[in-house]
Amino acid sequence: MTASKRNQNSLFHSIGRLYPFLRPILPRLILGLLSALAASIVALAVPQVYQVLINSALHQGGETRSVWIAAVVVLLLGILEASFVALRRQFVITPATTVETKMRISLYRHLQDLTVSFHDRWGSGQLLSRAMSDLNFLRRWMAFGAIMLVVTTLTVIIGLVLMFTLSWALALIFIVAGVPIVIYGFRFNRYYRKVSRRSQDQTGDLATAVEESVHGIRVLKAFGRSKEALENFSDQAEELRETEISKAKSLATYSLVISLLPELALGSGLVVGILLVANGTLTVGALVAFFATAAVVATPVEFMGPLMAMSLTMKTAVERFYEVMDAENTIVDPEQPKSLEQVRGNVEFHDVAFHYADASTNILHDINLNIRAGETMALVGITGCGKSTLLQLVPRLYEVTAGGITIDGVDVRDLPIERLRTLVSVAFEDTTLFSSSVRDNVLLGTGTDSEEVLNEALDVAQAHFAYSLPDGVDTLIGEEGLSLSGGQRQRVALARAIASKPAVLVLDDPLSALDVNTEELVEARLREVLADTTTLIVAHRPSTVAMADRVALMENGSITAVGTHSELLASNSHYRYVLASLNEEPKDLDSELEDDDRDLDDLQGVQV
Ligand SMILES: Nc1ncnc2c1ncn2[C@@H]1O[C@H](COP(=O)(O)OP(=O)(O)OP(=O)(O)O)[C@@H](O)[C@H]1O
Numbered sequence: 050m051t052a053s054k055r056n057q058n059s060l061f062h063s064i065g066r067l068y069p070f071l072r073p074i075l076p077r078l079i080l081g082l083l084s085a086l087a088a089s090i091v092a093l094a095v096p097q098v099y100q101v102l103i104n105s106a107l108h109q110g111g112e113t114r115s116v117w118i119a120a121v122v123v124l125l126l127g128i129l130e131a132s133f134v135a136l137r138r139q140f141v142i143t144p145a146t147t148v149e150t151k152m153r154i155s156l157y158r159h160l161q162d163l164t165v166s167f168h169d170r171w172g173s174g175q176l177l178s179r180a181m182s183d184l185n186f187l188r189r190w191m192a193f194g195a196i197m198l199v200v201t202t203l204t205v206i207i208g209l210v211l212m213f214t215l216s217w218a219l220a221l222i223f224i225v226a227g228v229p230i231v232i233y234g235f236r237f238n239r240y241y242r243k244v245s246r247r248s249q250d251q252t253g254d255l256a257t258a259v260e261e262s263v264h265g266i267r268v269l270k271a272f273g274r275s276k277e278a279l280e281n282f283s284d285q286a287e288e289l290r291e292t293e294i295s296k297a298k299s300l301a302t303y304s305l306v307i308s309l310l311p312e313l314a315l316g317s318g319l320v321v322g323i324l325l326v327a328n329g330t331l332t333v334g335a336l337v338a339f340f341a342t343a344a345v346v347a348t349p350v351e352f353m354g355p356l357m358a359m360s361l362t363m364k365t366a367v368e369r370f371y372e373v374m375d376a377e378n379t380i381v382d383p384e385q386p387k388s389l390e391q392v393r394g395n396v397e398f399h400d401v402a403f404h405y406a407d408a409s410t411n412i413l414h415d416i417n418l419n420i421r422a423g424e425t426m427a428l429v430g431i432t433g434c435g436k437s438t439l440l441q442l443v444p445r446l447y448e449v450t451a452g453g454i455t456i457d458g459v460d461v462r463d464l465p466i467e468r469l470r471t472l473v474s475v476a477f478e479d480t481t482l483f484s485s486s487v488r489d490n491v492l493l494g495t496g497t498d499s500e501e502v503l504n505e506a507l508d509v510a511q512a513h514f515a516y517s518l519p520d521g522v523d524t525l526i527g528e529e530g531l532s533l534s535g536g537q538r539q540r541v542a543l544a545r546a547i548a549s550k551p552a553v554l555v556l557d558d559p560l561s562a563l564d565v566n567t568e569e570l571v572e573a574r575l576r577e578v579l580a581d582t583t584t585l586i587v588a589h590r591p592s593t594v595a596m597a598d599r600v601a602l603m604e605n606g607s608i609t610a611v612g613t614h615s616e617l618l619a620s621n622s623h624y625r626y627v628l629a630s631l632n633e634e635p636k637d638l639d640s641e642l643e644d645d646d647r648d649l650d651d652l653q654g655v656q657v
Pocket residue numbers: 169405408412430431432433434435436437438439
């Protein structure tokens with residue numbers, strides 16, 4: 050192992066990485082440490098009182114007054130020790146929770162910044178376990194483990210020095226007993242570090258499994274796969290159990306070694322001690338004081354096992370935290386951002402190529418496309434040809450790997466990301482709504498709480514059903530709120546995309562779950578409202594294609610033809626083939642019955 054690798058593996062390296070978070074609370078941590086140390090020193094002082102007491106009073110002709118004085122001193126020392134322990138808690142508990150919260154917020158902020166590519170690669174459970182259990186663990190270590198580890202070590206050192214001053218021969222027995230403890234400690238350290246890492250990773254995997262199955266509960270039930278899911282989960286839970294048992298066994302063996310050896314030393318020390326007293330080398334007071342000190346030292350020694358285990362788990366938690374924090378955000382603001390004052394919304398793709406981070410072959414290549422300002426361009430192609438991928442390049446959810454995309458001649462990479470994402474609004478086929486009200490979901494990107502904006506967006510998206518929900522537009526929807534149907538969800542997501550009145554609208558088949566009639570109504574309103582908005586829309590249905598001014602045909606990751614619907618229909622056989630395969634059937638007929646107080650006359654007025 051190289052020196053730098055060894056350094057990275059050390060506990061100090063992990064503590065060093067925590068330093069920026071620990072720095073503000075360092076004074077309180079030090080005060081906590083001093084309080085804990087003072088408590089230990091007071092505990093170690095008690096045996097010294099015994100020695101004085103025994104040597105001066107507990108023999109024939111000794112002073113009885115000294116017994117009382119000693120009793121009062123021992124009582125006062127006891128009170129003092131308890132006070133120092135209480136003080137330690139007082140000093141460290143609040144700052145430790147502050148650090149935990151700050152780290153959690155930093156992690157969340159960084160997760161928000163990280164690219165979609167990063168999130169493609171990381172299981173949600175792994176991130177969840179880092180944000181929750183690892184940080185929770187770090188707090189406990191800061192508030193207790195760190196301080197106690199230092200105090201315990203110092204107590205043992207001070208205790209051994211005192212034992213040496215009382216009787217070096219007896220102290221030597223304890224030092225000899227300590228050698229196997231240290232050797233075994235190194236083995237324990239190596240093994241426990243590995244097993245603790247495995248356990249924390251397995252906890253993350255288990256969290257991912259729970260998250261996935263809760264999310265996909267309908268699919269699991271519909272396909273009768275609940276039993277298999279349970280079996281998979283049980284296997285994973287069993288693996289975690291085995292790891293936990295390995296951890297517990299290793300800790301139990303280490304704890305046995307570190308409690309048994311001092312006991313053996315105590316036993317043999319007693320025999321040697323009595324012999325030393327018998328031959329007059331040692332006073333009875335010193336013998337009692339020695340063993341009382343040894344008893345005070347034995348407790349922290351026994352405590353050393355759990356404290357080491359705690360520190361090693363802390364080390365893993367720090368590593369896991371920084372694995373995410375060290376992940377670099379590759380989609381960042383430009384160093385010299387350009388401004389775009391008069392936005393018209395002309396979007397151009399110039400020789401664009403793209404591949405996902407974990408793939409080497411291009412999903413998209415040689416993409417050249419000009420979407421004029423205010424134009425609606427439909428993107429058509431067989432499934433898997435790269436349509437959704439192409440859309441996500443516009444707001445820089447993924448970054449082009451070659452070529453560039455411009456809005457009114459300015460490369461999207463030269464615009465501040467926040468500005469770009471207010472210019473470009475997106476609605477995906479697979480909608481995500483947040484656990485919040487309809488109002489909050491729709492107004493998410495607008496920076497306003499205007500009733501007018503909300504009503505218009507809901508109207509364009511034909512999401513009037515929202516007014517009939519139990520609390521109207523303030524009804525809680527999303528994961529913890531009212532469940533909406535697929536079509537309703539899509540309409541709320543569409544309302545969200547258009548509410549911010551973007552210059553460029555990117556729609557990934559956002560009407561796929563609507564019945565044909567509702568889709569017609571949405572499209573009619575969209576056409577009016579988006580007359581000035583440049584729109585790039587993935588179309589899976591002829592009715593969506595009909596809404597577009599022009600159509601771009603995509604084949605194997607490239608745009609092979611651009612023209613009006615009728616031009617392509619007349620001239621391009623692949624277009625005819627794709628169009629013939631587009632699905633006219635509504636995927637979800639949820640909306641027409643329950644939702645809108647829609648006017649039948651209006652419905653009949655809009656023809657396919
Ligand atoms: N996050 C990802 N990581 C790696 N590969 C991906 C990722 N997302 C999509 N792909 C791959 O990229 C290719 C294009 O996918 P994309 O979703 O862009 O196609 P599409 O034309 O939109 O398909 P559909 O019409 O079915 O929605 C597919 O082969 C897919 O497997």
